[in-house]
Amino acid sequence: DDAPVSRFQEYLRINTVQPNPDYYKAVDFIISQAKPLSLESQTIEHVKGKPLLLLKWVGSDPTLPAILLNSHTDVVPFEDSKWTHHPLLAHIDHTSGNIYARGSQDMKCVGMQYLEAIRKLQASGFHPLRSVYLSFVPDEEIGGHDGAEKFVDSNFFKSLNIAIALDEGLPSPTESYRVFYGERSPWWLVIKAKGPPGHGAKLYDHSAMENLLKSIESIRRFRASQFDLLKAGGTAEGDVVSVNMAFLKAGTPSPTGFVMNLQPSEAEAGFDIRVPPSVDAEVLERRLVEEWAPASRNMSFEFKQKVTGKQFLTAADDSNPWWGLLETAVKEAGGRTSKPEIFPASTDARYFRKAGVPAFGFSPISNTPSLLHDHNEYLGKAEYLKGIDVYVSIIKAYASYEGKSGSRDEL
Numbered sequence: 472d473d474a475p476v477s478r479f480q481e482y483l484r485i486n487t488v489q490p491n492p493d494y495y496k497a498v499d500f501i502i503s504q505a506k507p508l509s510l511e512s513q514t515i516e517h518v519k520g521k522p523l524l525l526l527k528w529v530g531s532d533p534t535l536p537a538i539l540l541n542s543h544t545d546v547v548p549f550e551d552s553k554w555t556h557h558p559l560l561a562h563i564d565h566t567s568g569n570i571y572a573r574g575s576q577d578m579k580c581v582g583m584q585y586l587e588a589i590r591k592l593q594a595s596g597f598h599p600l601r602s603v604y605l606s607f608v609p610d611e612e613i614g615g616h617d618g619a620e621k622f623v624d625s626n627f628f629k630s631l632n633i634a635i636a637l638d639e640g641l642p643s644p645t646e647s648y649r650v651f652y653g654e655r656s657p658w659w660l661v662i663k664a665k666g667p668p669g670h671g672a673k674l675y676d677h678s679a680m681e682n683l684l685k686s687i688e689s690i691r692r693f694r695a696s697q698f699d700l701l702k703a704g705g706t707a708e709g710d711v712v713s714v715n716m717a718f719l720k721a722g723t724p725s726p727t728g729f730v731m732n733l734q735p736s737e738a739e740a741g742f743d744i745r746v747p748p749s750v751d752a753e754v755l756e757r758r759l760v761e762e763w764a765p766a767s768r769n770m771s772f773e774f775k776q777k778v779t780g781k782q783f784l785t786a787a788d789d790s791n792p793w794w795g796l797l798e799t800a801v802k803e804a805g806g807r808t809s810k811p812e813i814f815p816a817s818t819d820a821r822y823f824r825k826a827g828v829p830a831f832g833f834s835p836i837s838n839t840p841s842l843l844h845d846h847n848e849y850l851g852k853a854e855y856l857k858g859i860d861v862y863v864s865i866i867k868a869y870a871s872y873e874g875k876s877g878s879r880d881e882l
């Protein structure tokens with residue numbers, strides 16, 4: 472059991488932290504892991520400095536559409552002073568068996584588990600019928616535009632003829648694994664207020680701060696209404712709009728801090744908003760224009776990120792054979808899947824779905840708190856090893872599937 476864990480630690484120790492990830496080191500490492508497995512390998516640079524690594528385990532029937540196992544190589548930044556172990560050391564706590572590292576849940580675990588599962592399948596003498604591709608993509612954490620999005624838009628991607636893609640999910644605090652068939656759309660919104668400046672001792676209407684605060688109050692009321700739905704139970708996280716303030720920027724700076732007796736002429740606030748497929752985006756946008764950033768209150772807005780248009784969902788029922796195969800394969804590995812959900816945040820799976828390729832978000836992590844983007848992100852050693860066996864079962868089922876309904880055109 473030590474060798475797979477050591478290999479995982481090695482990957483975790485490569486600094487692929489945004490905004491300056493060492494992608495080449497990660498790619499070189501993965502290629503070194505793929506070599507003994509005799510996988511075909513190619514590096515694609517849609518954007519210079521942002522390599523995407525594609526590996527292929529060639530199936531015996533090239534006419535059948537292929538399987539894609541996707542993972543991203545970048546990770547989010549961290550405040551190392553707030554961690555109990557440095558997030559790039561991949562320290563193992565030998566009492567609990569927990570491996571502490573940025574990327575241990577999101578999602579270097581999954582990338583390495585795919586490879587370890589293939590290693591095990593090869594050792595058992597298994598040969599795939601369908602080809603299995605592994606994509607290691609850059610930049611997911613900053614929107615995936617120079618990674619999965621360009622990959623999926625390429626003719627080369629179309630030529631791969633992918634039937635089904637697997638991408639990241641979320642850890643489950645219970646025994647059952649979580650599976651995702653769609654996701655909320657990210658809207659990263661900045662609202663800006665303007666108003667006449669004035670003496671800090673003067674009471675007057677329509678200052679920039681007052682204008683912005685009215686919007687913040689309105690946004691907070693909306694946030695509370697959504698949160699109440701969640702707290703009442705019966706509504707899933709992926710079915711309510713989340714709104715969280717990401718930054719506040721206002722005030723007149725001085726060498727000793729901010730000027731205290733001056734009401735500034737400009738103020739802005741940034742919000743991370745996530746819009747479920749079940750919510751009418753037009754209605755929400757109208758609320759933004761009329762209540763949250765009305766021009767009549769000297770307000771404007773811009774989106775730093777906005778995914779618009781139809782939100783594509785992957786069928787998670789009997790109409791999609793890949794769903795049943797996944798459920799059964801997890802069961803055969805001794806696990807259980809819970810009711811399929813809408814992913815609360817964003818993943819590269821949205822690009823696959825948009826291109827007509829069904830995609831499930833799935834990370835085989837159970838009995839573990841979700842610590843994505845948090846301090847002290849960790850994964851238990853035993854959970855990591857169990858996840859490899861879950862992928863052994865899934866890859867075996869997917870790569871052996873002979874059914875005709877496996878082409879994306881028919882799904």
Ligand SMILES: CSCC[C@H](NC(C)=O)C(=O)O
Pocket residue numbers: 611612613614615657776816817818843844
């Ligand atoms: C909008 S692209 C950023 C992607 C990131 N994904 C995850 C899973 O955290 C997010 O949802 O913030």
Ligand SMILES: [Zn+2]
Pocket residue numbers: 543577578611639
């Ligand atoms: Zn991720």
Ligand SMILES: [Zn+2]
Pocket residue numbers: 547577612843844
């Ligand atoms: Zn992430």
